[in-house]
Amino acid sequence: MYWQGELQGGILLRRYKRFLADVVLDSGEEVTVHCPNTGAMTGCDVPGSRVWMSVSANPKRKYSMTWELLETATGANVCIHSALANDLVDEALQAGGISALAAYPNWQREKKLASGSRIDFYAPAAGELPECYVEVKSVTLDCGGGLGAFPDAVSKRASRHIEDLLELRRQGARVVLLFAVLHEGIQRVMPAAHIDPVYTRTLQAAFGTGLEVIAYRAEITLEQMVLTAPLTVEI
Structure with missing residues (x-):
């Protein structure tokens, strides 16, 4: 499967309330993104991790970005979008x-x-x-x-x-x-x-x-x- 559009990179600040995460984009902007994972995400929600988000064109969405990937400390890519x-x-x-x-x-x-x-x-x-x-x-x-x-x-x-x-x-x-x-x-x-x-x-x-x-x-x-x-x- 191909990602819909170019993924946007950033650094994870924190994940909270299960479905939300705060990220500093490569542009320097701090944004709140949707976290599509209901699990514990053990080892996959470490603040400071490199992350990538997809961007929705739906104007009705409260949070336009969805967290899709992160890079671990050892350089492995992980998809946190469990669905x-x-x-x-x-x-x-x-x-x-x-x-x-x-x-x-x-x-x-x-x-x-x-x-x-x-x-x-x-x-x-x-x-x-x-x-x-x-x-x-x-x-x-x-x-x-x-x-x-x-x-x-x-x-x-x-x-x-x-x-x-x-x-x-x-x-x-x-x-x-x-x-x-x-x-x-x-x-x-x-x-x-x-x-x-x-x-x-x-x-x-x-x-x-x-x-x-x-x-x-x-x-x-x-x-x-x-x-x-x-x-x-x-x-």
């Missing part, structure tokens, strides 16, 4: 870029289940392939040494999504958890047991009963972002 993970996965699925799922010709987004829940992606059965459900999680938590983890805060919702996938598995479907790693410094992924032990236990149990778990890292530049590299997942 873009599904857009990246959508592009990769449609292009056959995720090898484990490339045999499915048709993908739908936001598949509604009988329970009322929604799963991020669905592919109907194709030939000998069973129908397939894919839930996507964005990973930006860097634990050091190239290790990334999910989640970055306790998430009952993430555990519930795994339980939804397990129920679909019991009904005969193929179920996949896909970690979209939006941090270029991460080389492998694991559940964050030190943050959410319940999620970790839920994931480990599901993995033992048929849940597939895969991870892909994004290549991130000031022009575009694309999922490219499969990573090892340590369950």
Whole structure:
């Protein structure tokens, strides 16, 4: 995916109220920008970090700029706009870029289940392939040494999504958890047991009963972002 227009650079002053951040632009102007991330953003909201924002042409927006990227102290690019993970996965699925799922010709987004829940992606059965459900999680938590983890805060919702996938598995479907790693410094992924032990236990149990778990890292530049590299997942 390409960014809409040229990204504007600056230095992060602070993030607050979850959805807001103050930034000093390269021009020297101090502005408040929208922060499109509801998570803890551990390690990704450090004051003094180099950041980049997109600019909306919508005159009705209170804050015209949206924080998209930051550069870590080690020079790695990170996308903090967590909702873009599904857009990246959508592009990769449609292009056959995720090898484990490339045999499915048709993908739908936001598949509604009988329970009322929604799963991020669905592919109907194709030939000998069973129908397939894919839930996507964005990973930006860097634990050091190239290790990334999910989640970055306790998430009952993430555990519930795994339980939804397990129920679909019991009904005969193929179920996949896909970690979209939006941090270029991460080389492998694991559940964050030190943050959410319940999620970790839920994931480990599901993995033992048929849940597939895969991870892909994004290549991130000031022009575009694309999922490219499969990573090892340590369950």
